[in-house]
Structure formats: C-alpha cells, structure tokens
Amino acid sequence: MLLYELARATEGFYFGATEATQADSLRRLGEALGRHTGAPGPVHLADWASAVDALLALGRDRPVTVVVDEFPYLARASRDLPSVIQHALTPGRAERTASRTRLLLCGSALSFMGGLLAGSAPLRGRAGLELPVAPLDYRSAAAFWGFDDPLLAAQVFAIVGGTPAYRREYVQDDTPDGRDDFDDWVVRAVLNPARPLFREARYLVALGESPLVDGPRPLPAIGAVKWGRLLGRPHLDRLERARELLVARPGLDARGARLLLASAEGFTAELRQLAAHRPDVVLVGPDRLYSGA
Template sequence: MRKPADMFDREYEWSALTRFVSDEQPGATLGVVSGRRRQGKTFLLEAICQTAGGFYFGATEAADAESLRRISAALTTHVRPASPFHFHGWAEVIDTLLSLGRDRPVPVVIDEFPYLAKANPELPSIIQEALRPLRAQRTDSRARLVLCGSALSFMGRILSGSAPLRGRAGLELLVRPLDYRLAAEFWGITDPRLALQVNSIVGGTPAYRREFARGDVPAGPDDFDDWVVRTVMNPETPLFREPRYLLAEEPELRDTALYLSVLAAVADGNATRGGIANYLERKAPDIAHPINVLEDVGLLYRDADIFRDNRSTYRILEPLIRFYHAIMRPVWDQLERPGSAPRVWRASRHRYVNNVLGPHFEQTCREWALHHSDLDLFAELPAKVGHGVVHDPTTRKSHEIDVAVVGVAAGGKPPLLAIGEAKWNDVMGEGHIKRLRDIREIISRNGRYDTSRTRLLCFSGAGFNEKACAAAESDDEVILIDLPTLYM
C-alpha cells in the first residue's frame, strides 16, 4: 500500500499497519494503536482505511445510546444495506464489523476507543467474546479490528494482566512523537542550534507545526525570540493554552491542582521524589500516587541512576508542558493580558536556558548516544544510556554525570562504554576532560563497572577551545560532539 504523499515519515508505523491489515490468514484479528494526543494517529488510521477500503469510526465522549446511533449511521453509510442499521447493543455492532471482512482482509478502526469503554465498561468483554476461537463470526472473517486511543493508561491496561483482551491482539503499535532529528526536518529547520531551541519547546508533536502554529516557523536564529512571543506565548494562538488542555483531556487526572503542582516541582528542578515532596510541603508517601499516575499517562518519566541503585529522578516527557510550567504558569495572569508576552519573555530568558533548554540539551545528548551514534564509537551496541551521580568515598564528594553509556554484561562486570558531560552555553576545554578522567578513575575504584574501554564524551552547544581539540586529536578516547554532529 502506498503511503500518502502528504504524510511525513511514519515509515515504521505505516509498514506495521500495512502488514497487519493486509494479512491474508483466515480469522478476524485484533490490533491496538496508542499514543499521546496530536501525534497523527487518526491521520494514519484514516489513511490506511482509505487505501485498503476499510471502515473508520471516530468515537466521541457521549452516552452509550448516542454512540450506538452514531456507529449505526456510519456503518449504514459505509455498507449501504437495504435498510438502515439500528443497533441496540455492541455485540451486534462488533459482529457487523467482523462481517466486513468476509471476502477479504479489511481494516476496521474504532478510534478513541476509551470514550466508548468509559460509557460501557463491558465493551472489552464483548469484543473478547466476539473474537472467541472457533466462533463462526470470527473464523469466517478476515476483518482486522483496530482499537485506538490517546489515554495511555487505559490503552496499556486493556491488554495487561487479567484484562479481557489479554493475549488477543496481533498488533500493539505505539505512535511516538518525532525524535529531535526528524522534528527538525519536519519543521524545515537546518540550523542545529535553532532546531534544538524549537524542539525544547514544542518537541516532536506534528500537529504543533501544522495546526497549532499554522506553519509559522522561525525564519532563522535571530527570529527565535520573536517566534516564541508571537506563537507560543501569544493568547491568540492554540499553543498558548494547549498545555492546560493536555492535562484536562487525561481521564486519570481527577485532582488537577495536585498534578499541576507535581509537574511544576519537576519543572523547577526538583527532580527526586523527596524534592517533589518538599516542594509541595508533603510527605514522600503522599505523592507516590500522583507521580505514578503521571507516569502512566505518559507525562512523567522516571530515570534510574546508572551508578546508584534505587535512586532515580523524574523528567517531564512533553516539552511544551515543561515550558509551560517553567515559564508561563508562574506569570499566567500577566501573559493573558494582550501585549505582555515580549516583556515576560525578556524576563524569563535566563530561566528558560537553565530550566528548559539546558536539561533538554542533556536529554538530547543521551538520545544521540543511544540511537544515533556510530556503532564504531563504543565498539559495541549500547544497552542503556542514562545519567547519575558518582560518589567518591575518599573525598566524600559526589560528581554528576550527564551521559553514561552502559554495554551488555557478558558474565562479568557490565562495561561502561562512555561517560560524558553536556554544556549548552559553555565553551568546553581541557578542564572538562580532566574532570571526566578523574570521575572514571573513581568509578573504576568503586568496582561496579568495567572501565577498561570507557571513552570520554564532551557535548557542547557553544563549541570547544584549542586545548580540548588538541586533546581529542592526540587521544582517541576523547570525543567532542557539537550541535552539527548531533544533527548529522
């Protein structure tokens, strides 16, 4: 099946869907597609249905009876039977959907499935019964039933544990945001510094360029500040209130004020569980539930410390939400007044660099090491990349490592392939390299990792001085990575 010409990338997702919906094997099958909002899931599924002659139904938040009327009308339009459909229950609906695949493999998509299941919690069990082995309606059909949803916590549960649909799905597809390189290509930005700045605010969500920013892309590095003012912090644009809507649309977030405060704590640099609790003036056990819920809905991510067991930090996954909490939410009343954005942005520029851009640059460096670095760089494929704190028992000091690359343990100590430091605004020099060498020696004495092949990585958004360049030329264990290399 030919992918639509106006669909950017999504080669992997299109290929997975194509294989699933065109599978010639007999018997109806189930697929599950999920992903955060605004990633283009609906575009993908509507396109696959149009290409393969399938049926697409987009659910809305409505009472069960209204949803039955809507899908009755949609199926009547699609099938054009002698008399219109008037379904009285979902068992009839599912059997009719399966009948669409009686003659050939055909995609049958129910989008925003969580809305239907919220109104009728028995719906997953009804689908389970419809797909029961040896049932004629299933064996005589080659319908490829796809359930899609943006509520990540709900979509994760429908196939887990003792859920009715556990073990029934032949496809589990997660539609992720574009990574930082694809996002730069999608936005049409060739300057790597500008690309990272834009990515630190809007991330890789496709809808933010086309629908929300109406195609407004910074004309160049000198236009970045003006772009933020006119596009992100402008009350007239959809991006302005999008972070609030993202939270309101999550069905799991009932006590919105508490979840907002947790996100604000992380955006303010309180990345540990204890730090979040102190920020909220609560005990650590009291915030366990909101943290877990935010993880389930894909807004928070827990990064384990590479060097200390049972220690972790949290980061906000959606860049726009991090920007909102770090920059916009503290001065929301001012921003709502027309014409205030330039003044607010000038006052917030330093905070943006420290609380948004700097951490985003560090995470981008980790993504580069895990997904985009040359395989020859580490001599083997990295198993995990993270960050952590190295404690020196001799001096009783702790040293932060921005990038730590760990390989696969083969019967002994896991190899530490590289450690690195990331600086957005600093020109890095020989002192940064010496610091990494000293930390590598501490790690070696601690004895947890094999450091015999540990390389030293220096990531800089501002470049390197002559001594750092000379050190990299004379010692192949020192690697300098600048912004063009990250986007190469």
C-alpha cells in the same frame, strides 16, 4: 490524522469516537457504516455485540483495516465493551473465522489503553499486537516540520518535542520562518493565550496519565519565571515548598527535581551564592537563555 490516513490508504474503515452516550455512539457508528458500505441509510445497530459483528463483516471478502479511534470514550460509556469484543473474537466463532478484518483499537489515554491487555483484562490474549506510538525523534520531527536548519530544528524541538499534533492545529499551522523568526514565533504561537498550545502543559499534568514504564514518573524540574523582577531567596523558598508537596504526591518522583529560576533583571547576591553551592538550583538569565553561557 495518522490513523485516518492509514484507513484511507488501505481502503479501510475509520471511526472516531466522541464523548457520548452508548446510544449516540451506536447511532454515529451506524451512520458511518452506512456511508462506507453504500447502504441506502444508516446501519441499525441494536447494541455493541451487533456493532462489533458489523465491523467484522466488513472483512468477509478481503482483508480490511478497521480503526476505532479514541476507544476509551466508548468503553467508559459502555463498560462491558471490552468483554463484548472478547466474545466476538472467540476462536472458532463463525463471525470471526469468516472475517479478515484487522481491528485496531486506538486511544490517547495511555493508562486506559495499557490496561486493556493487562492482568485479567477481558482482551488479554485476544490482541495480536500492542503498539505504543512514540513521539517523533529529533530528525524525524525536523523533517515533519520542514526544517533544513539544524539549529532551528533543535530550538523548536526543545519546545514542542516530537508530538505531530503540535505542528498543525495547536499552532494554527504557524511555523517559524527561519532562525530570525524563532523568538517571534514563540511569542505568537507558544506564549499566545489564544493558541491551544499555550495551556497544553498544564493539561498534560492534569491528566495524570501513568507512564509506559513501571514506577512513579520522574519530575526533572520545577521553576518560576519573573522576567521583570530581581529574584532572591524568597522565590527559591517557594519552589522548595512546592517540591516538598510534589514529593508527597502519588505517581510522581520529585525528590531529584531541580529548581529553576529565570529572570531578565538578575538575581540577588545571596541567591547566586546559594546556587553556586547547590547543584539542584539553576539560575537562568538572558545570557544563559540566549547564548548558553
């Protein structure tokens, strides 16, 4: 949405790629170019070389912002596409020197996008700017959600963070109506299996995206919630075994992961005694969850 609004505000061109074959993507791009330029029909694009030149041609008369969103979809179906763009942007090439197109290649697959400019990648040296878009901070997220109440803003931020997409489609535009509605909102929007946000955490883990820093991703904590059951040592043992498996998984640093156990029924005396002497074990009952005690 941010990229679309950028292109619209600057009277530029936006193309959102989908997971499709090269032929389908070229056809969709040709249709979008035809609509944008006012052509009587779709623009025929024989291959990606002609497609990139057509995008550069949009900037012959004035600076034009051209956004190609979800670029990884295109590059995975056409592995030579980065090299095609590299050639199109060759210094001194007529199609480049005559164009004032600002070509923005965007994508949500962070590891793929980062690799476009790494090492000996074709586009290394062709890019004028690399801009990772960070999530909103607490204050910006509060303004984006329309919260004036600092406590409510902090509660929502603790759950969804600063990802703008979680404000609209993922919760079907549902926001808590004040502090008293926060718990109900969590139930109907976050813990509702019918809402996309419900499974988002496991999808993010399954993606296995590399971080924006070197080295494995730190895993702060793993946990278990058994709201109607008294938790004891066996539950902690299962978390410890899970942590051992995660320690052996490439790309993750789970050695310092804390073990969180949450229950409304409470914990056995043995488990409480263990937690009192182990800083990596955290017990979360109703008092701690709702009052921070």
